[in-house]
Amino acid sequence: MEANKILNADILDIIFEHMNKDYGAYELRKGYNKRLRNALLITALAALLLILGMVLSRILAKYRSHTKEQVADVTLVDVKDKAPPPPTPPPPPPPKVEPPKIEIKSFTPPKIVDQPDEKKEVKKVDDLDNTTIGHIDQTGIKAPDVVNPPKVDQESKVVAAPSDDDNKVFTKVEIEAKFPGGDAAWGDYVKKAIITHMDELQEDGKSGTCEVQFIVDKDGNVSDVQALTMQGSKLAEIAVNVIRRGPKWEAAQQNGRKVKAFRRQKITFQMPDE
Numbered sequence: 001m002e003a004n005k006i007l008n009a010d011i012l013d014i015i016f017e018h019m020n021k022d023y024g025a026y027e028l029r030k031g032y033n034k035r036l037r038n039a040l041l042i043t044a045l046a047a048l049l050l051i052l053g054m055v056l057s058r059i060l061a062k063y064r065s066h067t068k069e070q071v072a073d074v075t076l077v078d079v080k081d082k083a084p085p086p087p088t089p090p091p092p093p094p095p096k097v098e099p100p101k102i103e104i105k106s107f108t109p110p111k112i113v114d115q116p117d118e119k120k121e122v123k124k125v126d127d128l129d130n131t132t133i134g135h136i137d138q139t140g141i142k143a144p145d146v147v148n149p150p151k152v153d154q155e156s157k158v159v160a161a162p163s164d165d166d167n168k169v170f171t172k173v174e175i176e177a178k179f180p181g182g183d184a185a186w187g188d189y190v191k192k193a194i195i196t197h198m199d200e201l202q203e204d205g206k207s208g209t210c211e212v213q214f215i216v217d218k219d220g221n222v223s224d225v226q227a228l229t230m231q232g233s234k235l236a237e238i239a240v241n242v243i244r245r246g247p248k249w250e251a252a253q254q255n256g257r258k259v260k261a262f263r264r265q266k267i268t269f270q271m272p273d274e
Helices: 011-015 026-030 034-065 183-197 198-206 234-244
Strands: 105-106 131-134 208-216 220-225 252-254 257-269
Touching: 026 034, 034 220, 183 198, 198 208, 198 234, 220 234, 234 257
Parallel strands: 105 131
Antiparallel strands: 208 220, 208 257, 252 257
16 A cells, blocks of 8 residues: 555555455455444334333323223013914815716617517617716716727626727827838838839939838738829839838737738938939
8 A cells, every 4th residue: 555545544444455355354344333333223213112112001001090991781681482483274175076977878788578678768879979888877978088898798798809990091000010120121122122223213313202101901911002202203103113012011000909000101312413
């Protein structure tokens, strides 16, 4: 250090002139007075706050001691529990409605006797239509939907079996008539027929679905075959011939017995270029 600067230089600068001031010892000594002053100020401020808090606490304690607590008298009231409301009574039962009386006419099988009983009324068969047959006469409404039980011979007690009407054709049955072998066999059968007449169908140039209606009797014979849609087209002609010239069908069933019934079947053809 130059001689003219020694008198004005700080003692620390003289001591650390040829030393590494960045090591830390220089900075610690350089700011020692500042840190000591800050520490004393903080300590004095903390002591002042503590004393102030003690004074305030004493003032509040004196104020609370002079405040009288007011205690109000409490009167207990006997509170009775309210009784639950009575249960809602069930609605009254609906008025009993008697079913309407059905007209009944007495009828007994005719017997061959020597002298007719003039007191007993002989009813005609036409008078017994849409009427329930019984052993008594009763006025009431006619019940055409009521099925009369089979007539019983009073002497032999033999129930007559219902007669089958071969000419009756059912439109709705429990089990419809079906092609022998099921749907898979039907599909193969129709496919062969379409392939056989492919040239005729392409020449006609009409695609679509033809629905054919026909009748299947108890023996599976097919009759009254007619096209319901696409009439006049080649597809309709082929569809009718396929069913008319095909094998016997399995007959429809109603009430566990074979019956004569209508059947509808669809045959679809689509042009190859469509």
